[in-house]
Amino acid sequence: MKNFLVSLFIKTKGKDQQGIRYVYGRMAGIVGVIVNVLICVMELVVGLLIGSIAMVSDAVHTVADAGGSLLTLISFKLSDAKPDAEHPYGHGRMEYLLSIGFSLILFVVAVQLGIESVHRIFNPEPVAFSFVSLAVMLGVIGLKFWLSSFLQAIGKDIDSPILVANGKESLSDVMDTAVIAIGLVVGEYLDVHIDGYLGLFVAALIGWAGIRILLEGANRIMGYEPSKARVNEIKTFVKNYPGVLGVHDLLIHDYGPGHEYASIHVEVDANMSTMDSHNLLDSIERGMYRKLNIHLTTHMDPLVLDKVTQEWADRLNQIAKAFDEKAEVHDVRISERSDTDKQLDFMMTVPFCNQTTEADVRKVMVACIRAINPNMNVHMRYMKTN
Secondary structure, three states: OHHHHHHHHOOOOOOOHHHHHHHHHHHHHHHHHHHHHHHHHHHHHHHHHHOOHHHHHHHHHHHHHHHHHHHHHHHHHHHOOOOOOOOOOOOOOHHHHHHHHHHHHHHHHHHHHHHHHHHHHHOOOOOOOOHHHHHHHHHHHHHHHHHHHHHHHHHHHHOOHHHHHHHHHHHHHHHHHHHHHHHHHHHHHHOOOOHHHHHHHHHHHHHHHHHHHHHHHHHHHHOOOOOHHHHHHHHHHHHOOOOOOEEEEEEEEEOOOOOEEEEEEEEEEOOOOHHHHHHHHHHHHHHHHHHHOEEEEEEEEEEOOOHHHHHHHHHHHHHHHHHOOOOEEEEEEEEEOOOOOEEEEEEEEEEOOOOOOHHHHHHHHHHHHHHHOOOEEEEEEEEEEO
């Protein structure tokens, strides 16, 4: 069904990557609104007819889902706006802000439904069970499960957190509706009043979904750790260029889907001419934007490949591994001021999870270097990385 809808409604000829993302997001938002409105009408009508607070709660929950799909449409429209003087990095983070707004709507809905459900628990009312209502609930389960798969698939294809959030929310709705359907059968055949408890259960799940969506949006706005797949993709792309000897110190800044900026240190042979190095890095930056849609800034690190420098690089990396297996040493250079006056320059990176203080790392590194060469001056740069 996903491929059918894509082929039917998406025309990508002549569009850039950001434009393609917008039309995909718009289609997913429209489909979400239509399906959720249909589910809401089905549940609301049947819930009112049989007097089930749990089914009415689920219908109201579906209204919130329809609102989330509507927010998706709005967010894609706003985030697609071009950069301007006030927002030079674009409007991509608008999608994250609106996902937080969606989470707040879920909180309000959860509180209201929770109050109604508690009232029903203390004032139970009979629910008029029928096989028609059960059939409707089973149909709703099928629609919600399909919608969840559809939204999450499109969300992952275009890296949209609000679409993935809506898809996960629809998947949690499947469990909600299944519990309500089971509750209808149990209440009918065991003659127990559990409708209020089921409504409270649905309210709790709605609140939990709101918390998850809020944390996801907040993490993306604050700046979160990029995925290992994305990091490897960028590093591999750069290292595949002829003349690149290595890369390190990759930093990624996310200003919203389609508005990704990064910087990286690129190691090249120190004997390469300045003009050749500049042309190489220019080619990498242009290729990165063209292929991966990332605005990349590169920093050239000339790498001296003589035997002495390589021996020092190997020693320093061995010492660094004693602190952490993921610690690394880069950009090793030896400057000779005179026959007896030498300076060793290098960059050391240590993972954020390592609890050793920078002062302790520097103390041990300098002590180990001086043990090898007491007269060596040391200039060490230190950075925490992922």
